[in-house]
Amino acid sequence: xxxxxxxVKDPEWQKVRTSLLGNWNTKTEWCCAQLRxxxxxxxxxxxxxxxxxxxxxxxxxxxxxxxKHNCIQxxxxxxxxxxxxxxxxxxxx
Numbered sequence: 001x002x003x004x005x006x007x008v009k010d011p012e013w014q015k016v017r018t019s020l021l022g023n024w025n026t027k028t029e030w031c032c033a034q035l036r037x038x039x040x041x042x043x044x045x046x047x048x049x050x051x052x053x054x055x056x057x058x059x060x061x062x063x064x065x066x067x068k069h070n071c072i073q074x075x076x077x078x079x080x081x082x083x084x085x086x087x088x089x090x091x092x093x
Contacts, residue, residue: 001093004055007048013038017056024067032071042082047092054079 008014016038020031039045039053057076061067086092 002048004051008052008055010048010052013052024061028067028069029071032069032075035075042078045082047086050079050083050086054083 008017016034019034023031035053035056039049042050045053054076057072057079062072062076083092
């Protein structure tokens with residue numbers, strides 16, 4: 001499995017990540033929507049996309065509670081559940 005520092009360099013992800021900068025405090029739901037649009041249906045997302053998104057949602061700003069909203073918690077829970085489901089099915093490679 002590739003290191004997270006390598007997979008987050010994906011140009012499409014970097015566009016999304018950059019668009020979110022400075023917007024979390026004022027447009028939280030919009031930011032959550034951008035993440036959902038980027039990843040699409042979670043059951044169709046690649047392992048790499050799930051890893052990128054979970055890495056982002058567990059970053060310092062979220063972990064320290066500076067960025068918080070129900071939509072963030074909901075998305076993080078859904079991504080976590082999808083990862084656990086795939087690990088249980090041995091689809092996490």
